[in-house]
Amino acid sequence: MHEDFERCLRAVQAKDERFDGWFFTAVRTTGIYCRPSCPVRPPKARNMVFHPSAAAAQQAGYRACKRCRPDASPGSPEWNHRADAVARAMRLIAEGVVDREGVPGLAARLGYSTRQVERQLNAELGAGPLALARAQRAQTARLLIETSALTMTDIALAAGFGSVRTFNDTVREVFALSPSELRARAGRGIPAVTTGALLLRLPFRKPLCPDNLFGHLAATAVPGVEEWRDGAYRRTLRLPHGHGIAELWPLPDHIGCRLSLTDIRDLPVAISRCRVLLDLDADPAAVDEQLRADPVLKPLVEKNSGRRVPRTVDPAEFAVRAVLGQQVSTAAARTHAARLVAAHGEPIEDPCGGLTHLFPAPRALTQLDPASLAMPESRRRTLLALVHALAEGELDLGPGSDWTAARDRLAALPGFGPWTVETVAMRALGDPDAFIPTDLGIRQAAENLGLPSTPAALTRHAGLWRPWRAYAVQHLWATGDHPINLLPA
Incomplete structure (x- = not known):
């Protein structure tokens, strides 16, 4: 989008916050870059230049605006609805892969050479993987400086800097303030937060x-x-x-x-x-505009605009839970999962609540006794095949995974039909166009709304909703009387 000067200019002049994170505005005369919705008076058009990422603006020598804090914008929605190499790379960088494994580790996960990865990221984002990771470290550092009482040494470690000196130099370069000046500018009253x-x-x-x-x-x-x-x-x-x-x-x-x-x-x-x-990081304006074009969905979207797709913090965990939920109620699926957690999860302490375990990792579940699972033999085989594929690295559901390859690998496992594959694609892979026309709740909602209720016919009609069919699923589910649709008291 940053290459469409007139469109970007209109967004800046309107201070349109919907475009925050889509592009960044750099001002030649001040050497500052901002988010589109920056509250200050827009500069003259001839002094503006637009960048596709904060890292690109920083690499071009601009420092972050102290008023609008562009580095704290929501992330670009591009990386959540695309499945190409650049989007996969950005999801992996957000996961800290470059900080832990370097650019070679990032390239290996993507199946490309380091030169190919750097070329693709530079072409689209104006910055390579090291610069993008550096911008992320700078934002984490600023967040901790302004909102915690951690020492600067601890902040440098937490943000992923190799040394306190690099941390100090980066903060000064990006924000035109030293770390201590940033903390002073944030004001008094920083909570006395302990490490962690x-x-x-x-x-x-x-x-x-x-x-x-x-x-x-x-x-x-x-x-x-x-x-x-x-x-x-x-x-x-x-x-x-x-x-x-x-x-x-x-x-x-x-x-x-x-x-x-x-x-x-x-x-x-x-x-x-x-x-x-x-x-x-979703773009609700784009999603709602597309779904609203269907007269059947329009009243649902207008009643509850901005629906999101609840996803997961652990794709492997969700895949296991999807198998446990095959053809059973929500309550039964929770019971099955709780038994796995009690038997194979890693215990933790929670002084502030009732959390007791980490969900068991796939490697731990490869040791479970099939006879201990209170479920049909066919589902036991499905679960064991899944955890072995995950544990051995034969199935990648992580942020850098290839969605098409992951779907194909899931479908090849015993007991993985379209419902399970698409449920995992929607919640674990994060594909915004995943669709589950065989789901009973979706079919009932479709019938009640006068939509086709057979899977094939509903899939044809759902072509109107692409590439946001996963969001349409949320609206259809919301027509039913189920606790998942209600904000808990």
Whole structure:
């Protein structure tokens, strides 16, 4: 989009926050870059230049605006609805792969050479993987400087910098302030937070409908791993350097987030996974516009605009839970999952609630006794085939996975029909066009709305909703009387 000067200019002149994260405005005369909705008076058009990423603006020598904080914009929705190499690379960078494994590790996960990855990212984003990872580290550093009482040394470690000196130099270069000046500018009253516990604000593009988002997570919560407590959804997280607990609750202009981590280095990954879980980088304007074009869906969209797709913090966990939920009620699926957790999950401590375990990793589940599973023999075979494929690396459902290849591999496993494959594609892979026309709730909703109710006919009609069929599924489910559609009290 940044190459369409007139469109970008109109967005800046209108201070349109819908475009925050889509592109960044750099001002030649001031050396500053901003988000499109920056509240200051727009500069003259001849002084503007547009960049596709904060990293590109920083690489061109611009520093972040102190007023609009462009580095804190919601992420570009491009990386959540595309399945090409650039989108996969951006999802992996958000997961901290470059910080942990370097550019060669990123390239290996994508199946490309380092030169190919750098060329593709530079062509589309104006910056290579190292610059993009550096911009992410800078944003994490700023967040911690302004919202925590951590020492600057701890912040440098948490943000992924190799040294305190590199941390200091990067902060000064990107924000034109030293770390201590940034903290002073944020004002007094920084909470006395201990290492590993942080209170954050997660931005999103408005509107956002929290009902089905939090309702679904609460209604399907696995005891010990997830819970709804005091108006917040809480769950355990398995992270690269340890584990954590995330607490999330909806507010009018952001999502409240409290993270308790055993290793502060996991902060960027934990934030990224919470954003994915709640689909916070979605573009509701584009989604709603497409779905509203269908006269049948139009009243549903206008009643509850901004619906998100509840996703997952752990694709492998969700795939296991999808198998446990085959042809059983939500309550039965939770019971099956709770038994797996009690028998094979890793115990953790939760001083603030009732969370007790991490969901078992695929490797741990390869050791389970099939006879201990209170389910049909065919489903036992399906579960064991899945966990072995995940444990041996034969199936990749992670943020850098190829959606088409993952679907094909899932479909080749015994017991994986279209419903399970598309459910995993929607919730674990994050494909916004995943569609489950065989789902009973979808078929009943379609029939009640006067839509075709047979899978083939409904799939043909759903061509009108592409590439956002997963969001249409949320609207159809919401027509039913089920706890997943209600924000818990």
